[in-house]
């Protein structure tokens with residue numbers, strides 16, 4: 503199977519970093535560009551972390567672009583309590599050997615699919631600010647991509663940043679609203695935090711396996727997610743750290759991993775108490791579905807892809 507040509511939008515924190523390893527080193531992805539945005543960390547830190555992650559995978563050639571440094575209307579809100587102040591578990595990683603490329607992320611999101619219409623898959627792992635900005639400039643943008651996969655939302659309304667909302671949608675709900683209004687269910691697939699909570703939790707046994715593998719990518723994966731492990735223990739109550747962005751990336755790279763999905767009309771709440779919550783209309787009278795919502799993924803298949811990828815020595 504030829505590798506999937508990808509554009510990846512990321513606010514690189516510790517789980518985005520693992521998603522970048524999957525895309526860069528599994529053999530299933532062909533990353534053409536990485537665009538960065540504020541979210542877990544400010545945009546410059548996200549770009550630094552993306553460059554470090556790609557270097558860990560042996561891919562210093564992939565262009566990384568800086569994008570928007572805050573939501574469309576709201577104050578920027580990081581996630582130091584989840585991913586550490588540096589986004590990478592406060593592990594003191596050295597600076598990357600490469601720097602971001604010229605050109606704004608939004609320009610890259612617009613120009614790559616114009617040069618390669620219908621060929622590129624867009625994977626978003628972050629608040630949707632860059633994507634919404636690009637859609638305001640080109641409302642037909644999604645038609646120019648082969649498919650769009652977003653780590654976004656919580657279709658079961660169990661939130662990680664509020665009782666009912668998931669971080670990427672909560673952080674910039676107006677941007678998410680622009681995205682859902684431009685989306686169609688045959689083109690745009692969301693993999694929410696519900697999937698991560700059920701099918702992408704790294705248990706103590708999984709964590710020990712990473713330690714025993716001991717390769718640069720396995721060690722990196724384990725170390726940078728240590729603050730997420732604390733957050734899982736104290737806040738979300740999971741049996742280990744979860745990997746939302748990697749499982750979204752795995753679905754993009756291998757959609758056969760999906761075991762359950764639905765199509766529905768989804769809107770985004772921008773009201774105070776329900777900020778970022780998905781409003782899913784499942785009535786027979788609902789408007790036409792605008793999103794495919796992945797609801798379950800084969801956990802064993804996802805973890806096999808992860809372990810196989812990080813077990814390799816970086817090229």
Ligand code: BDR
Pocket residue numbers: 515516517518542581584627628653662668669670695746747
């Ligand atoms: C999302 O928010 C961030 O903490 C993760 O990187 C992921 O993109 C999960 O809600």
Ligand code: CA
Pocket residue numbers: 512513514515517518541542627628747
């Ligand atoms: Ca992310």
